[in-house]
Amino acid sequence: MSEENWIEVGSTDSIEEEDLIRFDHQDKTFCVYRLTDGFYATDGICTHEAVHLEDGLVMDDEIECPMHQGIFNIKSGEALSPPACEDLKTYPVKVDNDKIFIKIG
Amino acid sequence: MKNNIIILGGGQAGIYAAREIRQNDSKSNIKILGEENLLPYERPPLSKDYLLDKKNEEDLYFHSSDVLKNENIEFENISINKVDFENKKLSAKNYNVYSYDSLLISTGSENKKLSLDNNLMNDVYYLRNLEEAKKIKEIVSNKNKITIIGGGFIGLEIASSLSQLQKKVIVIEIGNQLMGRIIPKKIADLVQNTHIEHGNEIILNKQIEKITKKNGIYEILLNDNSLIETDFIIAGIGSTPAVKLFENTNLKLDNGIVTNQFCETSIKDVYAAGDISNFYHPLYERSMRLESYQHAQNHGICAGKNIAGIKTEYTSIPWMWSDQFNLNLQLTGICDDYDEIIERGNDINNGVIYFFLKNNKIRGACGVGIVGKIGRDIRITSKLIEKNTIVDKQILSDQNQKLNKLIQR
Ligand SMILES: Cc1cc2nc3c(=O)[nH]c(=O)nc-3n(C[C@H](O)[C@H](O)[C@H](O)COP(=O)(O)OP(=O)(O)OC[C@H]3O[C@@H](n4cnc5c(N)ncnc54)[C@H](O)[C@@H]3O)c2cc1C
Ligand code: FES
Numbered sequence: 222m223s224e225e226n227w228i229e230v231g232s233t234d235s236i237e238e239e240d241l242i243r244f245d246h247q248d249k250t251f252c253v254y255r256l257t258d259g260f261y262a263t264d265g266i267c268t269h270e271a272v273h274l275e276d277g278l279v280m281d282d283e284i285e286c287p288m289h290q291g292i293f294n295i296k297s298g299e300a301l302s303p304p305a306c307e308d309l310k311t312y313p314v315k316v317d318n319d320k321i322f323i324k325i326g
Numbered sequence: 327m328k329n330n331i332i333i334l335g336g337g338q339a340g341i342y343a344a345r346e347i348r349q350n351d352s353k354s355n356i357k358i359l360g361e362e363n364l365l366p367y368e369r370p371p372l373s374k375d376y377l378l379d380k381k382n383e384e385d386l387y388f389h390s391s392d393v394l395k396n397e398n399i400e401f402e403n404i405s406i407n408k409v410d411f412e413n414k415k416l417s418a419k420n421y422n423v424y425s426y427d428s429l430l431i432s433t434g435s436e437n438k439k440l441s442l443d444n445n446l447m448n449d450v451y452y453l454r455n456l457e458e459a460k461k462i463k464e465i466v467s468n469k470n471k472i473t474i475i476g477g478g479f480i481g482l483e484i485a486s487s488l489s490q491l492q493k494k495v496i497v498i499e500i501g502n503q504l505m506g507r508i509i510p511k512k513i514a515d516l517v518q519n520t521h522i523e524h525g526n527e528i529i530l531n532k533q534i535e536k537i538t539k540k541n542g543i544y545e546i547l548l549n550d551n552s553l554i555e556t557d558f559i560i561a562g563i564g565s566t567p568a569v570k571l572f573e574n575t576n577l578k579l580d581n582g583i584v585t586n587q588f589c590e591t592s593i594k595d596v597y598a599a600g601d602i603s604n605f606y607h608p609l610y611e612r613s614m615r616l617e618s619y620q621h622a623q624n625h626g627i628c629a630g631k632n633i634a635g636i637k638t639e640y641t642s643i644p645w646m647w648s649d650q651f652n653l654n655l656q657l658t659g660i661c662d663d664y665d666e667i668i669e670r671g672n673d674i675n676n677g678v679i680y681f682f683l684k685n686n687k688i689r690g691a692c693g694v695g696i697v698g699k700i701g702r703d704i705r706i707t708s709k710l711i712e713k714n715t716i717v718d719k720q721i722l723s724d725q726n727q728k729l730n731k732l733i734q735r
Contacts, residue, residue, distance in 0.1 A: 272698050278705045278706065285705055287700070288697060288698060289619075289647055290701070290705065303368075303388070304370070
């Protein structure tokens with residue numbers, strides 16, 4: 222694992238608990254979540270249609286798409302409820318000195 | 327005990343019911359009888375991404391034939407034309423007879439047809455199924471000026487798609503606003519403006535007097551004597567539950583098949599779910615019939631549980647969406663029984679939501695906005711309705727305050 226792959230997202234206090242922020246890097250969009258047990262990251266766009274999940278609702282370990290209520294598990298990316306049927310990509314996250322990093326690529 | 331379970335109607339409610347039954351009952355025979363020669367598929371894309379070529383036929387199926395095979399769910403392509411509830415038998419035109427111990431009726435809805443007094447009945451197209459969507463897609467590819475009769479959700483979605491395909495689109499609506507009176511006028515107007523900005527022509531308050539055809543071009547005469555020339559006509563003037571099959575039986579009908587909160591009809595061992603069912607909703611303490619994706623799924627699942635012997639009340643909060651251009655409209659709960667209306671937001675970019683309250687509790691809400699802008703608030707609203715929460719109206723009306731503050735944990 223090379224160090225370069227870890228991209229800094231921001232400080233840990235930039236996300237409220239049970240919430241998320243959008244993070245754009247190069248031409249990709251990610252969502253970074255703060256759940257009760259830590260930070261997680263997924264692709265930022267729903268797998269059903271091209272909608273930003275940043276406007277979705279985080280409930281427990283799930284993110285609900287704001288467009289058609291497709292639901293994904295934030296930790297595994299699994300598509301849990303139609304019309305979403307394709308899983309969401311997830312990314313490793315680490316916290317270092319109150320800063321959040323995600324590993325892309 | 328091994329039962330014969332038949333699901334009449336192979337649409338969304340039917341497939342979800344079948345799989346739910348199987349999850350709880352590994353022994354019974356489960357057979358879906360569907361008159362479309364297609365495995366159950368999603369209808370929402372038919373008026374949107376399918377017309378736009380962003381989704382193709384394969385993308386529409388809920389499940390592959392492998393899933394059905396693995397779960398031992400049989401699908402037979404057959405149209406049932408007779409039901410004998412007394413002897414628990416269904417029969418088809420080809421004299422095939424199907425006996426059941428439990429029956430789920432999920433025959434969905436049918437499009438209302440325009441009554442035209444000349445022989446142009448077959449010249450007007452309707453959209454309910456994949457076959458019709460295919461035909462429309464094929465024909466519009468070499469037409470230019472297209473008229474949609476009816477400014478409801480489906481008509482407007484087709485209008486949006488055809489406009490995106492660079493067609494000149496005219497929508498003729500009999501009422502004084504789009505999408506019917508249940509939608510707040512302001513929301514209807516915002517949607518109308520978006521259509522107009524994209525070049526669609528919207529004609530309200532007009533009725534069709536006559537349609538004639540000359541040299542392959544249609545002339546539509548309206549009741550103010552104006553004349554519209556058009557290359558192709560699609561009508562979306564509403565739908566009715568597909569109950570013809572049951573009209574001369576003792577199955578209780580009233581705006582669909584009457585069911586209780588357990589998806590049970592007036593006849594023992596006969597259940598109904600999805601568009602076809604006028605069901606009792608215990609939270610609203612009244613009956614309602616819904617035509618929506620989420621309802622077809624959840625109602626099918628609930629029927630499946632009850633058929634499998636797990637007595638389950640249906641309490642889902644109604645929810646539906648419509649996508650037109652870059653707008654997403656959503657409705658939750660019921661919006662026709664209220665003593666107060668509260669508005670949140672006032673421009674399409676940030677989203678506009680109308681909340682319908684009764685005794686300080688939200689009964690329903692309708693919102694529209696650029697894609698993504700209202701979904702979270704509508705979803706939270708559904709939860710507030712479900713929990714019967716007394717809400718702080720100040721927070722509801724202030725878009726700068728997050729609605730999840732209102733959820734009591
Ligand atoms: C064009 C279109 C766009 C839509 N867009 C949206 C949307 O954006 N959002 C939303 O929430 N909802 C939308 N809906 C509504 C949603 O798709 C329906 O509510 C849902 O499909 C209903 O499911 P159902 O199982 O009750 O009926 P259906 O899915 O209609 O299935 C019924 C099936 O039963 C079959 N059948 C009927 N009679 C017989 C018989 N005698 N013998 C054998 N088979 C029979 C029919 O052929 C059909 O295949 C849309 C619907 C349409 C048509
Ligand atoms: S766009 Fe996310 S569920 Fe449809």
